[in-house]
Amino acid sequence: xxxxxxxxxxxxxxxxxxxxxxxxxxxxxxxxxxxxxxxxxxxxxxxxxxxxxxxxxxxxxxxxxxxxxxxxxxxxxxxxxxxxxxxxxxxxxxxxxxxxxxxxxxxxxxxxxxxxxxxxxxxxxxxxxxxxxxxxxxxxxxxxxxxxxxxxxxxxxxxxxxxxxxxxxxxxxxxxxxxxxxxxxxxxxxxxxxxxxxxxxxxxxxxxxxxxxxxxxxxxxxxxxxxxxxxxxxxxxxxxxxxxxxxxxxxxxxxxxxxxxxxxxxxxxxxxxxxxxxxxxxxxxxxxxxxxxxxxxxxxxxxxxxxxxxxxxxxxxxxxxxxxxxxxxxxxxxxxxxxxxxxxxxxxxxxxxxxxxxxxxxxxxxxxxxxxxxxxxxxxxxxxx
Ligand code: GRA
Numbered sequence: 001x002x003x004x005x006x007x008x009x010x011x012x013x014x015x016x017x018x019x020x021x022x023x024x025x026x027x028x029x030x031x032x033x034x035x036x037x038x039x040x041x042x043x044x045x046x047x048x049x050x051x052x053x054x055x056x057x058x059x060x061x062x063x064x065x066x067x068x069x070x071x072x073x074x075x076x077x078x079x080x081x082x083x084x085x086x087x088x089x090x091x092x093x094x095x096x097x098x099x100x101x102x103x104x105x106x107x108x109x110x111x112x113x114x115x116x117x118x119x120x121x122x123x124x125x126x127x128x129x130x131x132x133x134x135x136x137x138x139x140x141x142x143x144x145x146x147x148x149x150x151x152x153x154x155x156x157x158x159x160x161x162x163x164x165x166x167x168x169x170x171x172x173x174x175x176x177x178x179x180x181x182x183x184x185x186x187x188x189x190x191x192x193x194x195x196x197x198x199x200x201x202x203x204x205x206x207x208x209x210x211x212x213x214x215x216x217x218x219x220x221x222x223x224x225x226x227x228x229x230x231x232x233x234x235x236x237x238x239x240x241x242x243x244x245x246x247x248x249x250x251x252x253x254x255x256x257x258x259x260x261x262x263x264x265x266x267x268x269x270x271x272x273x274x275x276x277x278x279x280x281x282x283x284x285x286x287x288x289x290x291x292x293x294x295x296x297x298x299x300x301x302x303x304x305x306x307x308x309x310x311x312x313x314x315x316x317x318x319x320x321x322x323x324x325x326x327x328x329x330x331x332x333x334x335x336x337x338x339x340x341x342x343x344x345x346x347x348x349x350x351x352x353x354x355x356x357x358x359x360x361x362x363x364x365x366x367x368x369x370x371x372x373x374x375x376x377x378x379x380x381x382x383x384x385x
Contacts (some may be wrong), residue, residue: 077251160209181230204352249323
């Protein structure tokens with residue numbers, strides 16, 4: 001067991017941190033206010049290889065691995081939690097699913113364009129009545145002639161309104177239970193697809209929307225992997241995107257700690273810096289310790305994946321659950337330390353507070369992660385596959 005990052009990973013972390021501090025942090029609050037998705041910055045990140053970590057060179061990636069991808073996500077989230085979402089939409093979700101299950105033709109067609117961000121990706125699981133309960137989704141993709149006829153509504157889809165490619169989960173045979181679920185590489189520019197933007201509390205620079213699918217004719221070769229394997233792919237994909245989401249939680253918590261330390265050393269009340277007060281020291285100590293504990297959980301899950309264990313659902317769920325809680329608490333503490341200035345939009349702390357809540361909700365809520373962990377511990381359902 002070695003707790004130190006090697007030289008290569010330290011260099012990647014420093015590069016991502018430097019990029020985030022120069023190109024993202026100074027503008028993040030303005031972008032949020034304007035609900036602006038800075039695609040030009042995303043393109044720059046692609047130029048640095050940030051979206052190629054899980055993909056080998058032959059498909060335009062750099063194969064640096066899960067821990068590298070995790071560290072990059074963390075550093076970007078520290079400056080803007082909205083921009084951490086792009087890692088799941090390009091790499092941890094679509095590119096990795098296509099790499100694992102796609103045909104050679106599909107890999108060549110899509111992966112290099114996702115890595116370079118020439119194509120913006122998304123994945124569509126959630127529906128108005130299928131949130132935590134994935135399997136109750138209603139979208140169908142029924143075989144018809146040389147196509148699948150797709151109908152349904154997906155909601156809370158990151159990138160819905162800007163995506164070129166969507167990894168869509170839908171029932172090709174609604175009567176076949178979980179064996180009726182399949183996965184499709186949906187060209188978002190096909191006739192019959194419309195989108196509607198959704199407003200939300202935070203992550204305002206990350207577009208979110210509904211996708212409405214009305215008699216969309218999807219060609220047969222858009223099927224990913226085998227028909228009926230959708231259930232396997234959707235849970236396997238969530239087990240990778242949850243890692244990147246957890247890394248986002250680390251970034252937010254680190255931003256909260258950084259901001260709190262700075263303010264504790266600046267702000268003077270009752271004749272001394274507020275960092276001199278033990279009640280603030282308590283919060284700083286708890287934030288620093290819990291963040292470090294969360295980081296070890298997240299990095300361990302990433303290292304396991306780099307060792308080939310992509311079915312580490314238990315450890316990934318623990319990492320996602322705990323990183324979400326730590327981000328939420330760190331944001332709460334930062335707001336207490338900043339008080340009225342934390343509540344104002346003059347400082348980024350209010351943004352951290354809004355964004356931290358998202359980590360407890362997306363990619364499976366905190367309660368879903370706890371359910372997965374508890375069922376495993378109680379011996380009711382083994383988490384790791
Ligand atoms: O036996 P079977 O053939 O019927 O299959 C079952 C099971 O074996 C079926 O799924 C299979 N399965 C798996 N297969 C491979 C279950 N887990 C796995 C796995 N890890 N790998 C149904 O299983 P079940 O046990 O009966 O499941 P369930 O009781 O229906 O639900 C389980 C559970 C609650 C854990 C699940 O539904 C779940 O994880 N729900 C959370 C939904 C979620 O995470 N949504 C995220 C939406 S995407 C998103 O938020 C994007 C945000 C973007 C961003 O910001 O990053």
